[in-house]
Amino acid sequence: xQLLEQSPQFLSIQEGENLTVYxxxxxxxxxxxxxxxxxxxxxxxxxxxxxxxxxxxxxxLTFQFGDARKDSSLHITAAQTGDTxxxxxxxxxxxxxxxxxxxxxxxxxx
Amino acid sequence: GAVVSQHPSxxxxxxxxxxxxxxxxxxxxxxxxxxxxxxxxKSLMLMATSNEGSKxxxxxxxxxxxxxxNHASLTLSTLTVTSAHPEDSSFYICSASSxxxxxxxxxxxxxxxxxx
Numbered sequence: 503x504q505l506l507e508q509s510p511q512f513l514s515i516q517e518g519e520n521l522t523v524y525x526x527x528x529x530x531x532x533x534x535x536x537x538x539x540x541x542x543x544x545x546x547x548x549x550x551x552x553x554x555x556x557x558x559x560x561x562x563l564t565f566q567f568g569d570a571r572k573d574s575s576l577h578i579t580a581a582q583t584g585d586t587x588x589x590x591x592x593x594x595x596x597x598x599x600x601x602x603x604x605x606x607x608x609x610x611x612x
Numbered sequence: 613g614a615v616v617s618q619h620p621s622x623x624x625x626x627x628x629x630x631x632x633x634x635x636x637x638x639x640x641x642x643x644x645x646x647x648x649x650x651x652x653x654k655s656l657m658l659m660a661t662s663n664e665g666s667k668x669x670x671x672x673x674x675x676x677x678x679x680x681x682n683h684a685s686l687t688l689s690t691l692t693v694t695s696a697h698p699e700d701s702s703f704y705i706c707s708a709s710s711x712x713x714x715x716x717x718x719x720x721x722x723x724x725x726x727x728x
């Protein structure tokens with residue numbers, strides 16, 4: 503099973519600051535997804551990256567897929583308290599199976 | 613679009629009983645559904661993959677006789693936890709894929725199971 507390592511696992515910063523979450527693997531993934539999960543709810547898909555080197559932006563969130571398709575990052579600019587949540591990366595293994603990272607629990611303090 | 617529902621959202625059952633969780637794709641046909649388990653403050657662990665009309669494929673370490681999965685239609689999959697024990701208490705989440713794009717899975721809101 504391919505493994506995904508997320509870092510940091512916990513991050514607490516002040517509103518307005520920038521942050522980056524990393525998702526790394528020694529294996530190549532055909533695609534990688536980022537999710538956000540609120541307590542007691544299912545994960546909500548934020549973005550899917552497919553091409554090595556791809557960069558996607560979603561308002562203040564910037565997602566990048568590594569050139570070798572082994573790693574990805576999520577950068578949030580000017581964090582807001584509403585960004586608080588659990589962020590999960592997941593790589594596609596084979597045709598259908600998603601392998602999830604451990605998650606990054608992000609807390610944005612007012 | 614791409615809405616997945618789960619029922620119930622919370623369930624409490626006594627040790628030794630069985631409980632069924634439903635996962636429905638509301639606005640698309642799900643050729644494949646996935647069942648995950650999530651422990652508190654942990655990530656999602658895939659339990660099994662089910663394709664409509666065929667037997668589910670279980671991940672290593674998941675007891676197929678304990679976690680019965682049925683995917684009888686293109687919009688419904690069920691997970692039955694049989695002879696539940698307190699250690700089965702967890703957050704169970706399903707996802708569904710239409711198969712049109714292999715990497716698109718849509719997740720349900722989850723079911724909190726507590727076994728007393």
